Amino acid sequence: MKLGGRLQAAIEVLEEVEGRKRPVAEALKDWGRNHRFAGSGDRSAIGNIVYDSLRSRASHAWKMGEETPRALALATMAFDWNKDVEALQALIADDNHAPAPLSDAEIAAIQAKSMKDAPFWVRGDIPEWLEASFMEAFEEDALLEARAFSQRPPVDIRVNRLKTSIEKVEKELSRFNPRRTALGKDCLRFPAGKGDSRQPNIQGDPAFRKGFYEVQDEGSQIVSSLIYPRPGEQVLDYCAGGGGKTLAMAAQMENKGQIYAYDADASRLAPIVDRLTRAGVRNAQTRTPNDGALDDLLGRMDRVVVDAPCTGTGTWRRRPETKWKLTEEQLGKRVEEQQLALAQARQFVRPGGYLVYITCSVLAAENEDQIYHFIENNPDFELVSAGEVWQDLYGFDAPKPWSSDMMSVTLTPASTQTDGFFFSVLERRPE
Known part of the structure; x- marks a missing residue:
């Protein structure tokens, strides 16, 4: 043609x-x-x-x-x-x-x-009703942050260190000219082209079928690293979905300890079994939603990860049609679902353990506001600094996330060249 x-x-x-x-x-x-x-x-x-x-x-x-x-x-x-x-x-x-x-x-x-x-919303290419939210959240950088969501995204992969090294995958895919990224130590990137340029068929390569890597945005890889699961720990991935973060955590834990992958919608868990097998993961098991499915985990988990259902504003580059379909009613529904997920997940955290809250959204209503609401209603939890872990992992010279105080971390296309993600950690006070 x-x-x-x-x-x-x-x-x-x-x-x-x-x-x-x-x-x-x-x-x-x-x-x-x-x-x-x-x-x-x-x-x-x-x-x-x-x-x-x-x-x-x-x-x-x-x-x-x-x-x-x-x-x-x-x-x-x-x-x-x-x-x-x-x-x-x-x-x-x-x-x-x-x-x-x-x-x-x-x-x-x-x-x-x-x-x-x-007007601002036209220049920023965002829905008109979200103009105030963006300007309040990002202040003088609001237009820059909004416009970054209108750019084409790259294709990122996470190298599976359970099976190989980034050097070997880099060599295996050298014909596609992969690039290292500034933050994800296991990440290789295939930048977006212009015009009619095509992205490489990464999932068609034999190395993918061998489980050497997974397609995963660097932002998702970063928040998986910030969870900081240690070998031997007990971790509940409460909203596991297709299992991207479960796979990443398993590699960080070196197949030691146990990850329980759960999702209230069993259909979302369907892809995870094949992915775990392909990746060589041995320390993860799935729990399907039924009466008592998680009863044996109550109060026992070192870390409970709530990758909450959200509006997906952070993925607008990849799914731009959702930007224009989003409504205030949908946002309100997601906020309710997030509050419910946090309220349910908290009961599995042991004293001294951590409740990790993640969204792929950049809206304060789904992020900071949810954390403050949770703390007000759960005085046995306190917010701990995610910024300290960030500095331990990435130092001071790497790109900085968008954040006012680094207690929580917000990734954006403009600040970190990733999809948009929010990351926050709450510690359950020791008894």
Whole structure:
């Protein structure tokens, strides 16, 4: 396919996403299934146009003067892929499968590139109702932090030290030009490209099937390290999901001690068994939700990890459609779920043990506010400094997380070049 045909396909996918409220990944998969003539390069390029359009939806719509799928896709080509009017007109004229020619209004909008009088939320490409939250949370850096969520994310992998070393995986994947990162000592990164560039098929490599690494954002790797599980400890991963942090902790614990992976939704635990086997993990077991499933763990755990259900604002780079679907009602529901998860998880922490609270969100309502609410209602717990562990692990010269006092840690694309994560630790007072 030529670029003009790829552009038209992206518009069709965006129409499907907007018109039928479908997840982007699902709409792209269906488009590929219905257009089998399209090669992997075509599908990748179409996906890039769609995701880039959604990452900068607000600013693109402002510049174009409308928010139609066509306007968003044209804006992506013009403002993100650096195609001027002449280049756009040429690629449209060169392909019978391209969109209709540019209108006079579209030409004027593309040439103007105007952001005059655009409000903060448009310039930052965030939902309007979250403008105050971002400005309060990030103060003078709010626009920089917001705009960073509109950039393409890299692909990161965590090398599994139970089976290999970062040097060996680096050599194994050398044809893909992996890079070391500033913080994650087991992390290799494949930076995001521009335009129609493709990311390597990391999960198709034999080294992945051997369990030498897992695909995991560096931010998730960092918060897993900050949990600081020691060999021989008893750890409950209370909201384990697919098991990414369980796997990371198992490696840190050198397969010694025990991790109990639990999730209130048994379906989310489904992938973990195969992942544990592939990674060579021997110190983890799953607990499915049923009456009394965790009774034997009450008051015994050295560390209880609550990777809480959240709005996912920290993953907006990877799932930009969720940015525009998020509502105040959904945020309120997540806050309630987080409070319930903390209230349930606390009972498994032994005196002197730690309750670790993590979200992939950058909203204070899900992060700091939840911690203060918990402490007020649970005086037998106290907040301890996550910043001290950060300094022990990463020193003073590495990129600093966004944080006002380093009691808790907030990672962001702008500050640490990772997805957004919040990390906090509460110690149960010894009896």
